[in-house]
Amino acid sequence: MDKDFERQYLETYKSSADAIFRYCFLRLGDRELSRDIAQETFTKAWQYAVRGEKIDNIRAFLFTTARNLVIDHYRRKKETSLDNLVEQGFEIGAEDEALIDKLDGKQAMTFLSLMPEKYRDAIYLQYVEGLSIKEIAEVTGETENNISVRIHRGLQKLRSILRSQNE
């Protein structure tokens, strides 16, 4: 049974490694650091299992662990400003929508990270990583109701950012 769990855990790693890395990258903006935090997330989660603690939802648990590690190693990227994105040639709301396609993943993550922190996690975890409201609540330690409100307000905030670029 324990070999099964080990196998399951390694399978979870294979399916979640990118998502955990991406989440760390969203928060830290540094690839190497994000890799280190992602690695530490998986070893810490295993330590928890070895201690005999029960993990109900491994995916949510991994995001929680990553989030806590990021809080410990938090680093604000200096270039997290819309002006810098515009300098790089990205114009949000431009007439020619094909410009959106020129945006690379890293720039997209930078844009998403512009949102206020309390909305950012909720929006990111739901839309990019596909977590449910319940799972996001577990990760962030908030109630499900709060998460729903944050998603709603976060989207409104995002809309206002996009509109301000159009003006």
Added chain:
Amino acid sequence: MNKDQETNKEQDIFYKMVEKAREVKLTEREKTALFAHVDSYIRRNPLESESKVQVENKVLRIKNPVKSPFWDNAASLTKKTFEISAKKISAIHDEYRGLGRMTFHNSGFRVAAAFALILVIGGSTSLAAQGALPGDFLYPVKVGFNEEIKSVFLFGRSDVEYQVERTKNRINEVKKLAEQNRLSDEVSVRAASRIDSQISKVTKDLDNLANKGDLKTVYEITSELEKALRQTDGEITRLAVEKNSDPQTLSAKRITRDLKAKTVETRLSVEEKIFTSQKTDEEMKSIAMAKYETVKSALADIEAASLTEISIIEEVSVSAILTDEVAVGSTTLLMADEPEAVDIEITTMTEKPIDPLTQAKELFSLGEEKLNNGEYNEAFKLLRDAGAILDTLNTETEILQEEKERQVKDETDAELAKEVEKAEEPNFLLVENKKTAE
């Protein structure tokens, strides 16, 4: 543009943004290297406590290691030998007191003479013990006396190298036991425990050397041990194929697998230290050369293994095919632990998937080139990445092998169960014949 159109456009932009964000991923090499770390960590920190060891479907509880009944006999034999030696030395001393006073009063000479006599008088026992295997009467003499005596006179690098020799001896004993069908569950568990404590000794000695700054020696010794383990593992695998994966060879495989994982963990830890410490060019050259030899040996083993286990390797290659696009021409690869990029030429077409073994070979060739050009740091990084891919390939092969072994076992158990059932069925023919006779 009306409000609805504007909202739709904003939504469209948002969803495209989400799609782009999902493109941020680990490269296959990064994922593989990370996997190697996580996998090693899991093997070093198994789920069950050490007081419980699961051997196939049985759980053996070994809270207090069972003392070998053979040890007491061997120990008293050794003690007797020493007492005889001491009496003889004393007798010699008395006889030659007048003549060789200066020589025999020299304490250093007395100690040496004592050892010489022990070796002569106890020599036959000691010699007989050399070929002993776990479970043999003289095995404790081999491990507790012969090998211990040798290690007394060794220091520093020689001592560590000798402890590594002892580790290799332990794993070779497991192989011989499996060959001779003597690797029962209990013997297997004790052998694993002995190997565990031996590798802890080696790790401790290596840590001491590393703390003194001698990373070059540490790395060379670790690489040497890994190479030897891989060789023995290959021999056990071939034995398993010959014996149709019988429980004893599978048991031996498990022991080697665990030991390999621990050695890989030690090696990874040393590699981390290498990256963060200052080294001379000469030291880096030796380290890069040691890595080169290890990876070369690993590649050769995998290719040799693929001749006897082609179906397993093929399955691994198919399941691990890379899908990342690689630009034609020159590109930049981020190394596992260095922020600066290394520019290399890649001529692979964008749509062609690269299997891990080919990728490892490419990295190995690049590493070899850097080594020949005297770029030892870069060579080491490339060879390390090649090694990480091969580690994963081995892990995936082992997982597949375990599944096949389990399948074989299940089929064997099912056949056995059928035979038992058949044996228990009433012999209707006999009953019919009996009736007819009546």
